[in-house]
Amino acid sequence: MGRIGRNIACGIFAAIAMTGIAAAQEAKQASLSPRLQAFRDIYKELVEINTTDSVGDTVRAAEAMAARLRAGGFPADDVKVLSSGPRKGNMVARLRGTGAKKPILLIAHLDVVEARREDWAFDPFVLQEVDGFFRGRGTADDKAMAASFVANLIEYVKEGFKPDRDIILALTADEELSDSPHDGARWLLENHRALIEAELAINEGGGGTLRDGKPVRNSLQLAEKIYQTYRLEVTDPGGHSASGRRDSAIYRLSEGLVRLSRFDFPVRLNAVTRGYFERVLTTEQGQVAEAIRALLAGNQHEGALEPLTSRPPYNAQIRTTCVTTLLEAGHAENALPQTARATVNCRVLPDQSVDEVAATLARVLNDQKIKVTPVGKPVLSPPSPLNPDVMAAVESISGEMWPGVPVIPTMSGGYTDSRWLRNAGIPSYGVSGLFSDPGKSGVHGLNEQVGVKELYDSKEFLYRLVKRLAGPAAK
């Protein structure tokens, strides 16, 4: 189907086309197993509840998922909806085990990034199944995991599964907002810690990579970079623009920014990224493989590492990066600027000090007049240890489902709610078994989608993984 237009005539056409899609969906649904049908219903309900910050409602989504769990056999007292404010809801449910081991926490966020109907090729809040893909906002991030956890917990209850430990599910608000007091993971830790206290957590942040439609790696996220923004400012007495003075705030700042644009932070590996490259090496060839070998051997030579540093996803794994994102200067067309400001956003390696980054920025800008000030306090997030039980379970189930595809420990360039959990001493593992083609998922962007088969496989992967980690020891 082509891109659907915005005028009314096209709207009517779209409505007719939708009826056709709906009919095709009916046909597909008839062939699903009862387990997958139940999962699909939960997923559809969740995707179709708008949970954006602007007009959406995570309380509604939390209540809908709570209702599903209660209808699926959970005692009402073991399913709680907790709201931190209007339209900000979290759900915490507990499947009770024998108590032999400390609980495991499953966490997924309910909120989604804004999605404007007029910018998308289809309605972001109507789940569509087209050409082997589910389309809609949140179909991948993060309602795939949220719906999988809910459906799987209901299956465990139906089977009478009695784990060695409680399995806690937390579905949360405001993960997508960088510093929200309503961030569900943060808010639950601060206000209802006992409800989610666990030995370890399973969260988003991992996932599988498809290349030409085939799985090549399954990642297990153990670390995240630190997010830190700096404000750069040059002030000057200014004056009349007719003076033609060259030494202005704008030029001083610009020259500093040009120096920054040419600067690279040093290459630096940590335990997670070293493990990452050791395993990625088995999936790469030619120049890239050569460069990875050089990197692991401690070769810091720019030319040797170029095949990695020229690829942003690899470059982000080996160094702190800082980019200028905003500029603001001057106050009148006919006046010399009194201030010039820039915003520089850095993604700092988790074992590097944020103060050290500020000092490096000042050194590279190399101008006493450019004042560097951190914006806000960073959320430090220590990497989680490579827990052998988690690794063994992930590797063994991944091997059953995707033979020959390596499991790779990763550090994310962005953040997830694992930062709050890791800070609170709950080791967190980003793993979903949800495979996608990098750059084609539309996550955070337009026309988000996820492969139907990939989604069903991910749900099955999580079903087996959580069961294995919660025990009792299964075959």
Ligand SMILES: [Zn+2]
């Ligand atoms: Zn997410």
